[in-house]
Amino acid sequence: xxxxxxxxxxxxxLELFLLIRVGSSIGALTTLLLVLASGVIGILCIRLAGLxxxxxxxxxxxxxxxxxxxxxxxxxxAMGGVLLFIxxxxxxxxxxxxxxxxxxxxxxxxxxxxxxxxxxxxxHFHTQSQSQAHTEQPSSLRQSQTIEGEFERxxx
Numbered sequence: 001x002x003x004x005x006x007x008x009x010x011x012x013x014l015e016l017f018l019l020i021r022v023g024s025s026i027g028a029l030t031t032l033l034l035v036l037a038s039g040v041i042g043i044l045c046i047r048l049a050g051l052x053x054x055x056x057x058x059x060x061x062x063x064x065x066x067x068x069x070x071x072x073x074x075x076x077x078a079m080g081g082v083l084l085f086i087x088x089x090x091x092x093x094x095x096x097x098x099x100x101x102x103x104x105x106x107x108x109x110x111x112x113x114x115x116x117x118x119x120x121x122x123x124h125f126h127t128q129s130q131s132q133a134h135t136e137q138p139s140s141l142r143q144s145q146t147i148e149g150e151f152e153r154x155x156x
Contacts, residue, residue, distance in 0.1 A: 015088030035087045040094075042084030043148060045099060049077030072111060076104050 023031040053074025060067035085089045097103045118121030 011090070015090055016082075019087050034089075038084045038092045039087065042081045042086075042095065045081030045084060045095075046078050047081075049074050049081055052077070069108070073107050076107060076111075080104075128135065 019031060019035070022034075054071060056070040057067040058076070060070055076098045080095045083095030083098060086095075098107065
């Protein structure tokens, strides 16, 4: 959690520093035009990714398949568009990484592996907590989860 805090604290300063350095090298107007162009390209990528993902997911579901790869691909395209839309050259570089097919496939594989490991850990934790819950219950509750009793409503 501390890493995310530092990232969100330091990242804008790095973006601003790089914008100033590039602006002093190539000129303020050229830098501004580059930032605006990357924003327009980002918006186009977001719109295209949404439409393409929706069509691919619909097609896969019509075939009876689970469209996890298409959804992850569409998410990475949209994330690349969002990163291009954010003003700055570092976010633009990360956005291009999400947009290029080779790097998008590599990032997609890494995210899939990470998600599978997280799901395996969650499953292990779930089965472990269930087995602990069964061992901690009294023997009368292990056999039946129904607790019988009577109640009486008392109105004031």
